[in-house]
Amino acid sequence: MTEELLRLDGVRKYFGLRGVPWQAAQAVRAVDGVSFVVRKGETVGLVGESGSGKSTLARVATRLLDPTAGRVEIGGKDVTRVRGRRLRPVRRRVQMVFQDPQASLNPRQSVGTILSTPFRAQGTRPTRTQLVELLHQVGLSEEHLERYPHEFSGGQRQRIGIARALAVSPDLLICDEPVSALDVSVQAQVLNLLADLRDELGLSYVVVAHDLAVVRQVAGRVAVMYLGTIVEEGPSDQVYNAPAHPYTKALLSAVPVPEPGAVRERIVLTGDVPTPIAPPSGCPFRTRCYRAEDVCATERPVLQPVAGQTEHLAACYFPEPPTSERT
Amino acid sequence: MAEPILEVHDLRVTFATEGGPVPAVDGIDFAVAPGETLAIVGESGSGKSVSSAAVMGLLPSNAEVRGEVLLDGRELVGLEADELRKIRGNDIALVFQDALSALNPYYSVGWQVAEAYRLHHDVSKKVAFRRAVEMLDKVGIPDAARRAKSYPHEFSGGMRQRVVIAMALVNNPRVLIADEPTTALDVTVQAQIMQLLADVQEEFGTALVLISHDLGVVAEVADDVLVMYAGRAAERGTVRDLFFRAAHPYSLGLLGAMPRIDVPPTRRLTTIPGSPPSPGSISAGCPFQPRCAYTERVGERCVTERPELTPRPGEGDHEAACHLGRRPEVVA
Numbered sequence: 001m002t003e004e005l006l007r008l009d010g011v012r013k014y015f016g017l018r019g020v021p022w023q024a025a026q027a028v029r030a031v032d033g034v035s036f037v038v039r040k041g042e043t044v045g046l047v048g049e050s051g052s053g054k055s056t057l058a059r060v061a062t063r064l065l066d067p068t069a070g071r072v073e074i075g076g077k078d079v080t081r082v083r084g085r086r087l088r089p090v091r092r093r094v095q096m097v098f099q100d101p102q103a104s105l106n107p108r109q110s111v112g113t114i115l116s117t118p119f120r121a122q123g124t125r126p127t128r129t130q131l132v133e134l135l136h137q138v139g140l141s142e143e144h145l146e147r148y149p150h151e152f153s154g155g156q157r158q159r160i161g162i163a164r165a166l167a168v169s170p171d172l173l174i175c176d177e178p179v180s181a182l183d184v185s186v187q188a189q190v191l192n193l194l195a196d197l198r199d200e201l202g203l204s205y206v207v208v209a210h211d212l213a214v215v216r217q218v219a220g221r222v223a224v225m226y227l228g229t230i231v232e233e234g235p236s237d238q239v240y241n242a243p244a245h246p247y248t249k250a251l252l253s254a255v256p257v258p259e260p261g262a263v264r265e266r267i268v269l270t271g272d273v274p275t276p277i278a279p280p281s282g283c284p285f286r287t288r289c290y291r292a293e294d295v296c297a298t299e300r301p302v303l304q305p306v307a308g309q310t311e312h313l314a315a316c317y318f319p320e321p322p323t324s325e326r327t
Numbered sequence: 328m329a330e331p332i333l334e335v336h337d338l339r340v341t342f343a344t345e346g347g348p349v350p351a352v353d354g355i356d357f358a359v360a361p362g363e364t365l366a367i368v369g370e371s372g373s374g375k376s377v378s379s380a381a382v383m384g385l386l387p388s389n390a391e392v393r394g395e396v397l398l399d400g401r402e403l404v405g406l407e408a409d410e411l412r413k414i415r416g417n418d419i420a421l422v423f424q425d426a427l428s429a430l431n432p433y434y435s436v437g438w439q440v441a442e443a444y445r446l447h448h449d450v451s452k453k454v455a456f457r458r459a460v461e462m463l464d465k466v467g468i469p470d471a472a473r474r475a476k477s478y479p480h481e482f483s484g485g486m487r488q489r490v491v492i493a494m495a496l497v498n499n500p501r502v503l504i505a506d507e508p509t510t511a512l513d514v515t516v517q518a519q520i521m522q523l524l525a526d527v528q529e530e531f532g533t534a535l536v537l538i539s540h541d542l543g544v545v546a547e548v549a550d551d552v553l554v555m556y557a558g559r560a561a562e563r564g565t566v567r568d569l570f571f572r573a574a575h576p577y578s579l580g581l582l583g584a585m586p587r588i589d590v591p592p593t594r595r596l597t598t599i600p601g602s603p604p605s606p607g608s609i610s611a612g613c614p615f616q617p618r619c620a621y622t623e624r625v626g627e628r629c630v631t632e633r634p635e636l637t638p639r640p641g642e643g644d645h646e647a648a649c650h651l652g653r654r655p656e657v658v659a
Binding site (some may be wrong): 023049153155167186210211213215217237243250254256258259261266272273 | 517
């Protein structure tokens with residue numbers, strides 16, 4: 001079995017809401033018990049709608065946020081309680097690419113300064129050759145080193161964000177909505193760049209995205225989140241072709257397909273996602289589920305293998321049968 | 328196609344800026360008939376939102392609008408402000424992309440929908456509020472009578488977008504312009520909103536102009552499509568023309584660049600090199616020429632001569648603005 005780069009065990013992240021005198025303090029359960037492994041060479045997609053907790057999970061995994069409960073292991077080492085200076089070796093292995101390159105690059109710093117910051121954070125000084133090499137890796141050139149973020153287009157800025165993440169030669173890149181701020185034609189360039197870097201540098205990725213088509217394009221394995229929990233996980237082909245969890249099925253059916261006249265069965269979900277302050281008892285999806293029965297309100301279903309599969313897991317009392325048995 | 332309700336001819340919008348005039352829309356034509364849907368597709372800066380604002384007469388004073396906008400045969404360009412006000416929101420209405428900024432946080436949603444009704448109908452506040460509740464109910468707000476008294480911040484994103492749609496529909500407009508109505512929403516909510524727009528269209532025969540960058544949404548709802556690039560029309564035709572017989576290298580590039588969920592992934596997406604030009608920096612030739620894979624085969628003409636929309640032989644109303652005489656293949 002290949003090396004584990006990241007392991008999350010029963011991770012919870014609650015954000016406190018301050019109580020008022022006549023009311024107890026409440027918590028937003030952004031991530032509510034997630035276990036998750038990323039191995040070397042893998043690209044794992046983390047999909048879910050807004051409020052599903054996917055970005056919070058990414059930030060806990062990079063140790064930008066402290067988990068409320070659970071364990072975070074990076075490269076086989078427990079780093080849950082590691083803080084401050086001792087996080088440096090962790091940062092060398094795991095880096096993050098942010099959604100909005102406009103907001104994540106300091107407008108007053110030149111690209112050269114931006115790219116040398118990770119080196120300085122590690123206590124080293126980069127040579128000019130190293131910085132130019134980084135720019136080449138992401139398809140930019142030496143002349144860009146002295147320029148400032150506003151002189152670049154959105155796609156180029158995202159390339160700079162990726163170059164910055166690559167500066168410390170990490171094993172794992174966690175990309176939070178890496179292309180959602182970009183136009184379609186530019187989005188494809190960045191997705192191809194990520195694929196090229198994977199092949200050249202042997203990188204692994206966690207790609208957090210709300211766009212299911214983007215995740216299908218890049219990820220070999222995919223985890224679907226709903227209200228702070230993973231409801232389905234497995235190889236992309238299996239999850240996309242034969243979703244087992246009713247939520248995944250509804251989510252996939254809602255994505256419009258660019259083919260006029262294509263006939264598809266659409267499951268239109270009613271209502272909205274419940275509040276993560278008081279999630280429903282039992283299965284978090286049961287309030288909107290078309291298959292829900294009484295048992296769904298009792299205990300939260302655990303992720304378990306879908307019939308006949310080993311790596312395809314779903315947390316549901318009534319999972320969809322495998323495709324071969326469907327009519 | 329039935330008799331169009333909205334016709335736009337040679338629409339041009341130029342913004343006066345400190346750096347000189349900037350052309351944002353450079354001569355586009357489109358038409359939409361009752362009950363039909365026209366999609367305007369393009370990337371940021373292509374002029375699609377400016378075109379819709381120009382049709383609605385909503386551009387700031389530094390914008391110069393030329394051309395014809397005919398609503399049921401009546402010219403809207405150059406109309407006096409108070410004449411336009413009678414039409415806007417009544418015969419033609421706009422659904423904005425960002426529902427939160429389109430609503431006033433200070434007033435209840437029912438009040439805001441009622442206000443839109445009272446602007447065009449001489450009725451009491453009470454009657455208008457009743458009409459607002461009826462509309463909110465129609466767009467699928469549960470328990471509308473009670474929820475009408477709630478404020479925008481008490482609604483989710485999808486519910487807010489329903490309120491904005493209720494506001495646009497309260498006067499039963501004949502033309503609805505929806506500018507990226509689902510871009511800020513999750514896919515499951517997007518499906519609900521697109522279904523709602525389709526239901527409304529069927530019930531009232533509203534003509535819909537849908538502005539979108541999402542080709543999936545366009546494929547599902549549009550009858551006709553206009554592809555815009557750098558303020559100009561690159562291609563125009565039926566939805567099938569665009570998706571099955573794309574005639575402009577840009578349209579083809581857009582289709583190839585889009586990842587899809589219904590087919591297994593290829594290792595690489597086809598890409599269009601570079602990024603869209605900023606308005607004002609467009610040369611004399613074809614605006615797409617610097618990014619086009621076919622320009623070498625055509626030669627100098629792409630640089631010197633601006634291509635006009637020309638009909639594709641034997642393909643009805645399908646037109647493309649490209650010097651390449653034949654259909655482009657897959658963009659390399």
